[in-house]
Amino acid sequence: MSELNRVLEGGEQDRVAAAMPLSTAAAAWLASIEERVERGTRSPSTLDLYRHAVKRHVVPQLGELLLAETTTARLDRFLQGVLRTKGYATAKLCRTILSGICGWAVRQGGLTTNPVRDVTPLELDRDRTAKALTPSEVHEWLSVLDEDEFARRRDLPELARFVLATGLRLGEALGVRWSDIDFDRGVVSVERTVIRVNGKGLIASRLKSRSSYRVLVLPGWCLTMLRARGDRLGISDGPVFADAKGGYRDRNNVGAAFRRVRQGTQFEWVTPHTYRKTVATILDSSGASARMIADQLGHSRISMTQDVYMGRRAVTSAMAEVLESLEGSTDGGIARNE
Known part of the structure; x- marks a missing residue:
């Protein structure tokens, strides 16, 4: 049984609440993306990219947080740290993933609003934008x-x-x-x-x-x-x-x-x-x-x-x-x- 089904079947949907760890919500959200890949509405390379970023960046730093603890302030500090240490592209990817996870949690009743919505906008350093050949x-x-x-x-x-x-x-x-x-x-x-x-x-x-x-x-x-x-x-x-x-x-x-x-x-x-x-x-x-x-x-x-x-x-x-x-x-x- 997939992580998504394990969480949602058998009445567990009612217990998708503030006490769920973010790592569990992340696994369930990834399972939902996997189902979309199987339906042909998402690319398998996108799923691989999300899995890698969840494993390497999101879970190590945020995985033990409960959904009730995933505040805008905490997520903002995490994303700004990624921006400083890993760069814009990785920070943007992590923001997309966190927004997806928290959006999934809102739809399951674990959060009332998506805390990623109000994080500080990520800005690309103009000096690092792609340069064109003349x-x-x-x-x-x-x-x-x-x-x-x-x-x-x-x-x-x-x-x-x-x-x-x-x-x-x-x-x-x-x-x-x-x-x-x-x-x-x-x-x-x-x-x-x-x-x-x-x-x-x-x-x-x-x-x-x-x-x-x-x-x-x-x-x-x-x-x-x-x-x-x-x-x-x-x-x-x-x-x-x-x-x-x-x-x-x-x-x-x-x-x-x-x-x-x-x-x-x-x-x-x-x-x-x-x-x-x-x-x-x-x-x-x-x-x-x-x-x-x-x-x-x-x-x-x-x-x-x-x-x-x-x-x-x-x-x-x-x-x-x-x-x-x-x-x-x-x-x-x-x-x-x-």
């Missing part, structure tokens, strides 16, 4: 990849160009299959992401939100690169950026490969997320609207009216025209990792 830096960085033997063996030059041409998340880019590319129309359909799940290994998973499913027009130089790649590899289906056995690549391994190449260069700050920031910055400087950029990147932070009544799958060639400026570094060097 167009000249894009060409310099691509030259670094082109000239690095290890990068070429790991297929990084073409992968970097593909992400810069689309703004895809790394997992999304690694999940693109040849059948997702329509060369006649010049578009790519974003249908999946590659993640590693505890107990299951590497899988192609559903995307994180409805807005992540999108069709993007590809810049002409990217289509040329992909055609040449397909001809060179002689593959009609499977992942476009496959591993040695033709399967999906682990984004963690790919990230590690990028880190190895940039070590000791002027681009040590560049991460796969930098490519998305770069695409957004270039589109913004071209005059593209926030809505157009959100559609390109697969973001969901738009109003309900836009979500429900405005098509997010419409193909817009203007985005590809702007990204033509990111063509390879030298000699039209689009596919230089033969």
Whole structure:
């Protein structure tokens, strides 16, 4: 029997009260997330992330508190401590988890209000926000990849160009299959992401939100690169950026490969997320609207009216025209990792 059922069945729901330890409530809340994963409404990678943060951060410091003791003041001190010692991203994750746990406790009668609601807002240090590459830096960085033997063996030059041409998340880019590319129309359909799940290994998973499913027009130089790649590899289906056995690549391994190449260069700050920031910055400087950029990147932070009544799958060639400026570094060097 799951922790959620153990707590709620047999009349125990009436005893989900102020005397329950936060660790017990956390386990029950995680079980509810697991059920949503099984229904396909949450990503298994999200569940793994929550489990890790609960085990490493929340339970060690707050697990012995009773629900009656989970005051706004205590949770605020915890989150500000995490912010100082672990950084904004971890603090934000812990806040999301605590809000979920306490929300679950409110619905079960263990709390009357969610104490996370009034904690101090978490603010990201502006100096630590993602930095974008300038167009000249894009060409310099691509030259670094082109000239690095290890990068070429790991297929990084073409992968970097593909992400810069689309703004895809790394997992999304690694999940693109040849059948997702329509060369006649010049578009790519974003249908999946590659993640590693505890107990299951590497899988192609559903995307994180409805807005992540999108069709993007590809810049002409990217289509040329992909055609040449397909001809060179002689593959009609499977992942476009496959591993040695033709399967999906682990984004963690790919990230590690990028880190190895940039070590000791002027681009040590560049991460796969930098490519998305770069695409957004270039589109913004071209005059593209926030809505157009959100559609390109697969973001969901738009109003309900836009979500429900405005098509997010419409193909817009203007985005590809702007990204033509990111063509390879030298000699039209689009596919230089033969």
